[in-house]
Amino acid sequence: MELPVINHPDYVAKINDDNKFPIKKFGALAKYLLKIGVVKKFHIPKECSFETLKTSHSEEYINHIKNKTLDIRSQKRIGFPINDSVVKRSFVATGGTVLASKLALDTKLACNTAGGSHHATFDSGAGYCVFNDVAVAANYLKNKGYAKKILIIDLDVHQGNGNSEIFKNDKDVLTFSMHCASNYPAKKSKSDIDIELKDNMEDNEYLNILNKSLKELNNNTYDFIFYVAGVDIHHEDRLGKLKVTDEGINKRDQIVIENFYSKNIPLCGVLGGGYNKSFDKLIELHSMLHKNCSRYF
Ligand SMILES: [Zn+2]
Numbered sequence: 001m002e003l004p005v006i007n008h009p010d011y012v013a014k015i016n017d018d019n020k021f022p023i024k025k026f027g028a029l030a031k032y033l034l035k036i037g038v039v040k041k042f043h044i045p046k047e048c049s050f051e052t053l054k055t056s057h058s059e060e061y062i063n064h065i066k067n068k069t070l071d072i073r074s075q076k077r078i079g080f081p082i083n084d085s086v087v088k089r090s091f092v093a094t095g096g097t098v099l100a101s102k103l104a105l106d107t108k109l110a111c112n113t114a115g116g117s118h119h120a121t122f123d124s125g126a127g128y129c130v131f132n133d134v135a136v137a138a139n140y141l142k143n144k145g146y147a148k149k150i151l152i153i154d155l156d157v158h159q160g161n162g163n164s165e166i167f168k169n170d171k172d173v174l175t176f177s178m179h180c181a182s183n184y185p186a187k188k189s190k191s192d193i194d195i196e197l198k199d200n201m202e203d204n205e206y207l208n209i210l211n212k213s214l215k216e217l218n219n220n221t222y223d224f225i226f227y228v229a230g231v232d233i234h235h236e237d238r239l240g241k242l243k244v245t246d247e248g249i250n251k252r253d254q255i256v257i258e259n260f261y262s263k264n265i266p267l268c269g270v271l272g273g274g275y276n277k278s279f280d281k282l283i284e285l286h287s288m289l290h291k292n293c294s295r296y297f
Contacts (some may be wrong), residue, residue: 003294004103005033006096008044011114013089015080020238021128022275028283029113029271038287038294042113045099046138047091052098055139056132056166058123065090065130078125090130093117095272097133098140101226104266105122105146109257109293115270116228118160119185127158127184134226134270135166138173147224148172153218153256154191155210156230156272157240160182160229164191176217178210180233180241193217199241204250206233210252214259225260229253230272231285238275249285253292261296269293 011026033039053062064070068084082087097115104110117129125131134152141147150173154160160177167173174192181196188194195213197206232240232247244252260267269289276282 001107001191001297002040003038003290003297004043004107005039005113005290006044006045006100006111007113008092008096010085010092011096012082013080014085019080020275022279022282023283024251025274025279025286026114028279028288032283032287033290036287036291038271038290043099043103045092045096047088048094048098048131052140053094053131053136055143056122056135057120071091074124078130079128079259080130086130089236090102094131094133094136097137097268100270101137101141101224101268102146104224104268108261108264108266109269109296111269111290113271113290113294116156116230116272118154118156118162118228118272119158120162121165126162128273129162132162132166134228135163138167138226138270141224142172149220150174150224150226151176151207151220151222152226152228153217154178154272155233155252156228156254157232157237157242158230158273159188159194160191161185161189164189172281174220174222176213178213183239185242197242200243203245203251206242206244206248207251207255210255214255218259218263223267225265225267227256227267227269228271228272229289230274231274231282231288232272234274234276234285236277236281238277239273240275246285249286252294253288257292
């Protein structure tokens with residue numbers, strides 16, 4: 001058996017080359033995971049259904065995306081033009097996280113090669129996020145009765161404000177976000193637990209805070225974990241303001257995965273952000289999530 005990893009060619013949406021978002025990373029990551037032997041065959045997701053999306057987004061917003069009728073101002077907030085290819089990608093990448101979460105119920109670990117669109121809220125997108133895949137998948141598991149208590153552990157350098165908003169009145173989904181205080185979004189929302197990090201933080205301090213936080217999180221019981229493994233905490237990231245090294249990110253992933261695997265709690269890993277100055281480095285950093293999960297198979 002191998003780690004279930006989800007990918008779809010349509011993850012690579014067609015947007016202009018001058019867009020700052022490294023959209024080609026989804027295809028390059030898939031290629032790299034095959035090359036290094038972490039994956040032999042990807043699981044191919046379907047587009048997320050309207051019914052499943054509706055658990056976390058307003059019908060009006062979903063229709064605006066589906067029919068490409070979102071106003072220009074809202075498109076600008078997202079950062080992508082809402083064209084056919086971006087629409088397709090938004091539905092299929094959300095379907096990917098739903099599929100990964102379903103597979104993780106059996107295999108304990110499963111990963112998407114996209115996902116972690118944590119700035120999308122109930123009725124809007126923002127910061128390169130159209131649909132909030134993790135929120136949709138968490139609500140899917142809850143509604144199907146597959147999980148009661150869910151933890152979203154978000155270690156992207158940016159706050160997971162979309163998840164905090166969507167689950168602010170839901171006691172069964174705990175939102176944990178550890179992010180750089182001075183990074184986007186300027187106006188943070190309130191997660192169940194927010195850990196704000198100061199600029200330029202390095203490996204030791206970062207990992208100490210992570211270990212301490214996990215100890216506290218371990219006081220509660222969960223039956224499912226979503227892990228947003230953003231690599232924009234890296235010292236050469238274009239958007240992040242932290243100074244974590246390759247080894248720091250590798251350790252971080254190992255610590256999180258082992259913490260929950262050892263307790264027999266299923267974990268679904270999603271990519272989160274990454275905007276490294278070097279494209280090859282970016283792919284290597286994102287692959288650490290899948291590499292570290294695959295060790296258990
Ligand atoms: Zn980010």
